[in-house]
Amino acid sequence: MPINLATCLPCQVLHAELEASFRSVSEDLATCRADLERQKVLNDRLENDLLHVDQHMGKANADRLSGTSTPDPLTSLNIGTSVGPELVFLSASL
Secondary structure (H helix, E strand, O other): OOOOOOOOHHHHHHHHHHHHHHHHHHHHHHHHHHHHHHHHHHHHHHHHHHHHHHHHHHHHHHHHHHOOOOOOOOHHHOOOOOOOHHHHHHHHHO
């Protein structure tokens, strides 16, 4: 005699657990896909920024060799030009 799946209580419980598990995995997959897309955008942005810096540095090197100069876009960041409290703290801890 075949089992009636609609009236079998253990089968209904298993089915409900499987549906809940499927929903959970589907939500995790959607989250992972969104994270992947966000990481792709960040990666593309980083690659473009690195390309622009590389192009600028190539132009700056060519200008230096030819005797002309262009301002370095990184000078506005004032990296390494002054010793702030963070650098003093770091050097003191070394």
